[in-house]
Amino acid sequence: MKNVFNKLFALNLFSLMLLLTFSVSAQNDGDALLGVWEPSNGKARVKIDKIGDKYFGRIVWLKEPKDPNTGEPKVDKNNPDVSLRSTPLRGYRMLKDFVFKGDGVWEEGTIYDPENGNNYSCIIKLKDDNTLDIRGFIGIQTFGRTDEWKRLIIKKKG
C-alpha cells in the first residue's frame, strides 16, 4: 500500500515538474510567438515570423478581402505616404520590430491600424501557448487598448 502511494506521489511530482518545465520554457522562448493568430474581431489572421532577432506579423487572411466601394482587393488607402497607398492589405506587416524580453513579453514594437493609417506603440504578452494579449498604446501603456488574440492551430501541451 505504501509502495503504491509512493509511486503515485512520484508520478504526480514528475508530471508537475514536466508541466512547470513546459510552461516556463514557453514563457522564456521568444519563438513561442511564431504562428498564425486571430484577433478577437475575427476580421483577419496574422502570421508572426522572425527576421533576425525581431518578430513581425503579416496579415495573411482577411474576412472581407475586397473594398466594398471598388470591388478590388483592399489596399492601404489611409497610409500617410501617398506613394505607398496601393500596398495590398493582405500581406501587410501590421506588427513590426518586436523584441523578446523574457517572461512571455515582447516589446519595442508597433502595431499599424489600416483603418486610420496610424502606428501605435505595442506590447505583446503570452497568456498561454494559444493566447496573446496585444496592447496598443500612445505614449505610456495606460493610454491604450488590449485585444486578445487566439492561435489558429492549437498547440497541444506535453
Place this chain on the structure above:
Amino acid sequence: MKTIQRYSLLFLYLAVLISCSTKTDLKTITLSNINFEFEAPIYSGPNSATAELSIDLSKEIGEGFEIKDVKLKNASIVTDSTTVPADNLQSITLQIGSSNQPLISIGVINPTIPTSLNQQLTTSNDKNLSSYLLGKSFYLVLDPDFINDSEETSIRLEGTFEFEIHYTNK
C-alpha cells in the same frame, strides 16, 4: 520705408550667401543582382524573402562628408520566366530594416504588369534612409504575392536598387 528696404536687401544678401556656402552634392549608388530566394513549397498569397546588405559610404563618397539624406530612387524586380511567369505575380512590396532601425516600407507595385518580366516599383519619396545605410548592415525584405502554388520549384527574384545620397562637406 528706406530702412525696411535696406534691411530686406541685407536679409536677401545673407540668404544667398548662406545657401551658396552649404553646397549639397549628389551621389547615386546602385545595388544590382540582389537575389531573393523563395524555397518550395510556395503557396499562393503573400510570401517573404530577405537580403542582407551593407554599403561602405566612406568608400563611395570619401571622407570628410556629412550625409544629409538618402532616398531610394528606383527599385526594379526581375522575374525568371522559367520558374515564375510574370502573370503569376499580383503585387510586390519592398521594405528596409536593420538591427537598430524599424522596418519601413519603401516601395510597392500593385498590380504587377502581367506581360513584363521587369517590375518597376513606386518608391517612397519622403523616407530618409541614411540611418540604414550608415549602419553596419541593413536588410531588404521583398514581399511578393503569388497567384499560384509552386510545390516543387523554388523561385528566385532579382532586384536592382538605386539610392540617391545627398551630402555636404563637413
